[in-house]
């Protein structure tokens with residue numbers, strides 16, 4: 145596998161491996177190590193079908209189940225995939241004020257996939273199925289470089305802190321209300337608690353673990369904790385820590401959710417943009 149750095153501190157082009165074909169153990173190992181070092185890997189020219197995407201994610205761990213029955217469409221219904229799409233099944237533009245529209249609009253907020261779950265998502269694989277002529281970028285932030293740049297006092301202060309994450313918190317920021325969710329949604333997705341600082345088991349490097357789902361810090365007054373989360377998010381998403389991915393047709397992008405955050409950038413064009421999302425879970429609670 146040939147790794148070519150794309151960003152300042154992370155993110156790389158991964159060449160020389162065809163992720164559409166069954167991966168041997170050495171290839172899986174090489175990708176795992178590259179993800180631990182680079183955080184974001186771009187595999188170019190990988191037109192994928194669902195079976196290939198499913199086989200790919202299963203090589204890295206248990207696929208994340210998508211529990212969004214209320215937001216799935218007939219076309220995108222799949223136990224492990226979710227379409228980040230700008231169109232409805234009939235090709236019409238997605239209504240930004242529909243529950244699905246609001247849910248997807250929250251991707252504009254800096255977030256980490258699956259931090260609202262326990263165990264959380266470890267890796268994401270996103271397959272470009274349809275792109276407009278000028279697709280919007282997806283931005284990634286290096287939470288490891290952001291952690292390194294904190295003062296020693298700040299590091300000492302936040303080490304050991306625990307954060308509550310909830311999907312309902314991030315979605316409320318986009319205007320979703322209780323009535324927009326299926327009745328059992330709250331029971332199915334209770335809030336979870338994760339450390340604010342994580343250590344990558346392969347590299348030993350520490351990173352911030354933040355997301356739009358991060359609601360407050362356990363043991364601190366809610367407003368104090370929220371202000372700290374906001375301050376750290378602002379710090380971690382300064383341009384020096386960000387890589388903006390420019391999508392090309394048939395890109396398959398994989399990223400390490402343990403130490404990167406990402407966000408969509410605005411797109412309001414009429415041409416469809418469909419990215420098929422899939423995630424791999426951690427084996428243990430975090």
Ligand SMILES: [Fe+2]
Pocket residue numbers: 251255256257406
């Ligand atoms: Fe995401």
